[in-house]
Structure formats: C-alpha cells, structure tokens
Amino acid sequence: MNPVEGRSTRKPRGRGPERREEILNAALRLFSQSGVMAVSTRDIAGAVGISQPALYAHFRNRDDLLTELSERAFSELEQRMSALSADAMTGRAAFLRFCRIYIDFGLEQPDAYRMAFMLEKRRSRFETLDPRILAAGLKTFQCFEERLARLVSRGLTRPGEARLLAQTLWAGLHGLVSLWLARREFPWADRETHITRYLDMLADGLFQPEGVTPRR
Amino acid sequence: MNPVEGRSTRKPRGRGPERREEILNAALRLFSQSGVMAVSTRDIAGAVGISQPALYAHFRNRDDLLTELSERAFSELEQRMSALSADAMTGRAAFLRFCRIYIDFGLEQPDAYRMAFMLEKRRSRFETLDPRILAAGLKTFQCFEERLARLVSRGLTRPGEARLLAQTLWAGLHGLVSLWLARREFPWADRETHITRYLDMLADGLFQPEGVTPRR
DNA sequence: AGCTTTCCTTATCAGTGATAAGCGAAGATT
DNA sequence: AATCTTCGCTTATCACTGATAAGGAAAGCT
Structure with a gap:
C-alpha cells in the first residue's frame, strides 16, 4: 500500500x-x-x-488479532466523543449527553467494548497489558479528559483535578456498562432509569448548587 | 463429614x-x-x-471449580460487609466506610474479585452466566442493598429507590476496582486520592446539604 | 476369604494455537 | 521466452488443553 x-x-x-x-x-x-x-x-x-x-x-498470533480489534474499538469510541464536541455546549446538560455517548457505545457495540476494556488474553498473565492496547487506551482517555474538562468548567479547583475527575468518571461509567455486559441475567433495574439516576447522582456531586461548598 | x-x-x-x-x-x-x-x-x-x-x-469440569471459587469470593465479600453492620452507624461517614469495604476487598483479593465479577468462562457464551454464580451474586447483592439502605436513610424518596441506589453504587465501585485490576499499567492517579474523590462525589450527590433539593 | 466401594492411575480422545516445509502461480529479471 | 523470485497459500505436524474410559490397589465390611 x-x-x-x-x-x-x-x-x-x-x-x-x-x-x-x-x-x-x-x-x-x-x-x-x-x-x-x-x-x-x-x-x-x-x-x-x-x-x-x-x-x-x-x-503474529491470535492475541495480535484481538489487539487489532481492540485498537479499532478505542478508535470508534474516540470518534463518537469527538463528534459531540462540535456543539460548544457546557454545563449539566452537556455532561449528561457526554456520558450517554460512552454508555451507548458500550451497549451498542458490546463486543468492541469488551475488546477494549474487559478482555483477558489467553496466554499472558492477566495484568500484563499489551503496549498497543495501552497506547490506544491512553489516547482515547486523553480525548475523554479533554472533552470532559471543556464541558465541566466549574468544580475543577485543584491542580490535576481534570485528570482525576476524568478517571473517576470513566471508572464509574465503565462499572455500569461492564456489569451490564458481563452479568446480563442479573435482575437489573430498568436501564433508562438506572442511567438517569446514576448520571444525576454524579452530576449532583459535580454541579453543586450555588452558594453551597461541597464537603472536602 | x-x-x-x-x-x-x-x-x-x-x-x-x-x-x-x-x-x-x-x-x-x-x-x-x-x-x-x-x-x-x-x-x-x-x-x-x-x-x-x-x-x-x-x-465436573474446570469451570465447575471456578464456580466454586466464585461462590467463595462472594461469600468473603458478604462476610466483610456483614462485619461492619455491628456498628449502627449512619450518615456520610458510615457510607464512606461501607464503600471502602468493597474497594478494599477487591484490592486485597484481586483474584477472588475477578472470580466473582470479571471471569469469562472458556466454553460457554460470554453472556451465559452460571446459575450458581448468579445465585451467589444475588445473595451478596441483597446483603449489600440491605446494609446500604440502613446507612443511607435520607434521600430514599421514591419506591424501589433502595435497589436502584444499590445497583448504581455497586456499579460505580465495580468500575473503579475492575479497571484498576484489569489495566494496571494505566497511569492512574494516586489511588487514595482517587478513592476519596470518587466517594466524595457520590456522597455529594447522595447527601445533599440541608435545604437544597437535588435536581430531578 | 471374598466383595464392595473409594480414590487414584495410565492411556487416550478431540480440539486448540502455532510452526515447518513445500507447492503453484503471479510478477520481475535476463 | 525462459528463468528466477517472491507471495499466498496448503498439508502435515507439534505440544498442549480439557475431558473420558478403563482398570488397579487398597481399605473396610460381611
């Protein structure tokens, strides 16, 4: 080529x-x-x-093929997140929409999502992460962090707060999506309600009402 | 015997x-x-x-052995959660301690945790969950839900709220723990800071200050 | 002593990921 | 045109996996 x-x-x-x-x-x-x-x-x-x-x-081997698919999955997620940034939205509504992008990606493309985040390779030790997947993940995370920081301008008071918030939020969203995917038989509450409630809880923690200082 | x-x-x-x-x-x-x-x-x-x-x-087979270990893992987590209930604590501090129990379990016994929540069997379809693991998970979740509802008495306004909150919180904690375990090489923020910030965010959403009505 | 049951063995199976060796044909070289 | 080289693929085979079959040695009961 x-x-x-x-x-x-x-x-x-x-x-x-x-x-x-x-x-x-x-x-x-x-x-x-x-x-x-x-x-x-x-x-x-x-x-x-x-x-x-x-x-x-x-x-080179089966895992190499899986790695390739993982990279594509990350790329797809990155693309979806980037697509939103066109609207220069801010505040709570934008935050909610941003989170929905992540969630929807996981639910619409469960196998791609698993490739990226939940896959245990066959040969190597579980903790040994393929450098290529790590790199792809880092790139996607930076995109995530960047867009998030733009959306949530308030509440970022301490240095390094943006990264911490991004990792925290990512973990929260991943918990939701990965448990849905891995434990389908579990009697989950209505998914829409669940999403709404969860994001509201996060947003309530993020967007404190005027004049109220969050603890700590 | x-x-x-x-x-x-x-x-x-x-x-x-x-x-x-x-x-x-x-x-x-x-x-x-x-x-x-x-x-x-x-x-x-x-x-x-x-x-x-x-x-x-x-x-019966290898997966059967894994299932047995999964059940034990759930049992261990359940035991840890039950141990806390002796103190009849309530409110934010108790909530934070409760969450720490879950997190500490995952970090101290990563393999047990993986058995319970992150294990993909070899033979069957990924979504097909072993009924025994499902049962064990349900039992542990009920314990989780029960203790949580006792700790967080305020903020539970709508019917079914306790279960929804429990599932939401569980998912959030799982996201944190599972990503730490599955992606160790990722440049995570300081873990203690991470935990503190995350739980604070959740608690801020849960324990709204007096006189302030959370949106929605 | 003989019988049964328990716990274990060796032998073997199909299926897995992976490698070695080689084959045939499409381009390149002469 | 004839030859050479390289590519894309094949068949044969490897070590290893989870799992099953068949049988053996020994403990305990009758």
Missing part, C-alpha cells in the same frame, strides 16, 4: 491488505455471535475461506 | 472432602500467581500431587 514500506520496488500483488480486512471483519462477526473465547482460529479461517495457518501471515 | 449425606452407613474414608479443599486452595494460589487463564488442570493436579483426571472426581 505504501511504496516507502519495503526495500522491494515491486507493488504488492493485491489480496494482502484486503485479506487482512476480511479476516478482521470475520473475526469480529464471529466474536459477536459466539463470544470471544469460543471462537477458534480455525473458525475464523473457515469463515474467510482459507486454511488456519494462513492467518499467521497477517497476524 | 455429615452422616445424613448418603445411603451408606459407612463413614467416608477421609481424604475426600479434604482433597477437595486442597484442590481449591491450590487452584486459587496458582490463579493468583499465574492468572486464571494460564493455569491448566494439569498444573492444579500437579500442585496437589495427584494426576490430572483425579480432579474430575471432585469437580
């Missing part, structure tokens, strides 16, 4: 990058259907119509 | 239930060391000093 890419002056023959796309799309579809853990490399290869070892020409 | 247990009048020979305990303990230790996904049934059997198929005399 890029002539700068290699020492060879010859153009790549064609199928290469497209095959890679085919594989990624097929994998995501299968993961959505049957769950990430249940899909084998043979399943993916079969869906694309190639043999299983052929995958390894495009991805 | 219990004479009511079977039709046989003979006493069980001994090792049975103890072996089961041995296996569970060894499994939990290995999971803590190497991560849940990285530990095989042969590893567990080897740690106990028996052959791999011998495990299946005590557990």
Whole structure:
C-alpha cells in the first residue's frame, strides 16, 4: 500500500491488505455471535475461506488479532466523543449527553467494548497489558479528559483535578456498562432509569448548587 | 463429614472432602500467581500431587471449580460487609466506610474479585452466566442493598429507590476496582486520592446539604 | 476369604494455537 | 521466452488443553 514500506520496488500483488480486512471483519462477526473465547482460529479461517495457518501471515498470533480489534474499538469510541464536541455546549446538560455517548457505545457495540476494556488474553498473565492496547487506551482517555474538562468548567479547583475527575468518571461509567455486559441475567433495574439516576447522582456531586461548598 | 449425606452407613474414608479443599486452595494460589487463564488442570493436579483426571472426581469440569471459587469470593465479600453492620452507624461517614469495604476487598483479593465479577468462562457464551454464580451474586447483592439502605436513610424518596441506589453504587465501585485490576499499567492517579474523590462525589450527590433539593 | 466401594492411575480422545516445509502461480529479471 | 523470485497459500505436524474410559490397589465390611 505504501511504496516507502519495503526495500522491494515491486507493488504488492493485491489480496494482502484486503485479506487482512476480511479476516478482521470475520473475526469480529464471529466474536459477536459466539463470544470471544469460543471462537477458534480455525473458525475464523473457515469463515474467510482459507486454511488456519494462513492467518499467521497477517497476524503474529491470535492475541495480535484481538489487539487489532481492540485498537479499532478505542478508535470508534474516540470518534463518537469527538463528534459531540462540535456543539460548544457546557454545563449539566452537556455532561449528561457526554456520558450517554460512552454508555451507548458500550451497549451498542458490546463486543468492541469488551475488546477494549474487559478482555483477558489467553496466554499472558492477566495484568500484563499489551503496549498497543495501552497506547490506544491512553489516547482515547486523553480525548475523554479533554472533552470532559471543556464541558465541566466549574468544580475543577485543584491542580490535576481534570485528570482525576476524568478517571473517576470513566471508572464509574465503565462499572455500569461492564456489569451490564458481563452479568446480563442479573435482575437489573430498568436501564433508562438506572442511567438517569446514576448520571444525576454524579452530576449532583459535580454541579453543586450555588452558594453551597461541597464537603472536602 | 455429615452422616445424613448418603445411603451408606459407612463413614467416608477421609481424604475426600479434604482433597477437595486442597484442590481449591491450590487452584486459587496458582490463579493468583499465574492468572486464571494460564493455569491448566494439569498444573492444579500437579500442585496437589495427584494426576490430572483425579480432579474430575471432585469437580465436573474446570469451570465447575471456578464456580466454586466464585461462590467463595462472594461469600468473603458478604462476610466483610456483614462485619461492619455491628456498628449502627449512619450518615456520610458510615457510607464512606461501607464503600471502602468493597474497594478494599477487591484490592486485597484481586483474584477472588475477578472470580466473582470479571471471569469469562472458556466454553460457554460470554453472556451465559452460571446459575450458581448468579445465585451467589444475588445473595451478596441483597446483603449489600440491605446494609446500604440502613446507612443511607435520607434521600430514599421514591419506591424501589433502595435497589436502584444499590445497583448504581455497586456499579460505580465495580468500575473503579475492575479497571484498576484489569489495566494496571494505566497511569492512574494516586489511588487514595482517587478513592476519596470518587466517594466524595457520590456522597455529594447522595447527601445533599440541608435545604437544597437535588435536581430531578 | 471374598466383595464392595473409594480414590487414584495410565492411556487416550478431540480440539486448540502455532510452526515447518513445500507447492503453484503471479510478477520481475535476463 | 525462459528463468528466477517472491507471495499466498496448503498439508502435515507439534505440544498442549480439557475431558473420558478403563482398570488397579487398597481399605473396610460381611
């Protein structure tokens, strides 16, 4: 695709990058259907119509493929957040809408969300996070932090408050979304009510009424 | 152990239930060391000093063993929460202490926490939750809800509010803990500050100052 | 002594992710 | 045109996984 890419002056023959796309799309579809853990490399290869070892020409291993999908998931979330910033809204209403973007992303694309935040790789230790996923996550988080700071201008009194608030809010939203996704059978309250109540609680803590100083 | 247990009048020979305990303990230790996904049934059997198929005399399969550990994790959390209720505290301070119990449990016993809330089984679809884990989770949640309602007596105005609040708070705490556990490499803010700020934000939303009506 | 039950073994299975070796055809080189 | 090179793929195979089958050794009861 890029002539700068290699020492060879010859153009790549064609199928290469497209095959890679085919594989990624097929994998995501299968993961959505049957769950990430249940899909084998043979399943993916079969869906694309190639043999299983052929995958390894495009991805070093299975986890590498998952990483790629994780990066895409982060990218998608980032895009959604960026789309909102056009409106130069501020205050409570904007805060609520901003949070809804995160929540809606998780609920509409549960598999992408899982890829990004909840995925436990098979081989490595649980805590060992892929550097690529870490980088993608950091980038997305910076976007999150930036937009949030713009929306919530009041209440950011101490230095470093913006980052702390962003991490706190992110964690809160993640808790909501991840529990919904991981424990579907649980008798959750009506989801809309739940979202509203939760965001209100957060907003009540964030946007204190005039003349009232929040404790601490 | 219990004479009511079977039709046989003979006493069980001994090792049975103890072996089961041995296996569970060894499994939990290995999971803590190497991560849940990285530990095989042969590893567990080897740690106990028996052959791999011998495990299946005590557990139907690997997931069954994980389920057992999940139940124990829930039980441990429940115990911790119940321990606090002795003090008949109320109000904001009690709320903060209550939340700390949950957080501390997750941070002190990360593997138990993962068992209970973050575990993706290998075989089944991700959403398909083991009924036993569901039951254990429900029981623990009821404990959570009950204690919380006692602590936060004000602010519970609408019917069903207690359950909604409990689910909301649980989700918020889970978000914090699970992200810490799953993304250790992330440049988190100082944890103590983080906890304090987050709980304050929640408490500010919950315990509105006198004479101020929270929006909505 | 003989029988039953318990707890464990070895042997083996299908399925997994991954690697090695090689094959055929499309471009490049002569 | 003939040859060479490289690419994209195949088949064969590996070590390992969770799980099952079949059987053995020994403890305790009759």
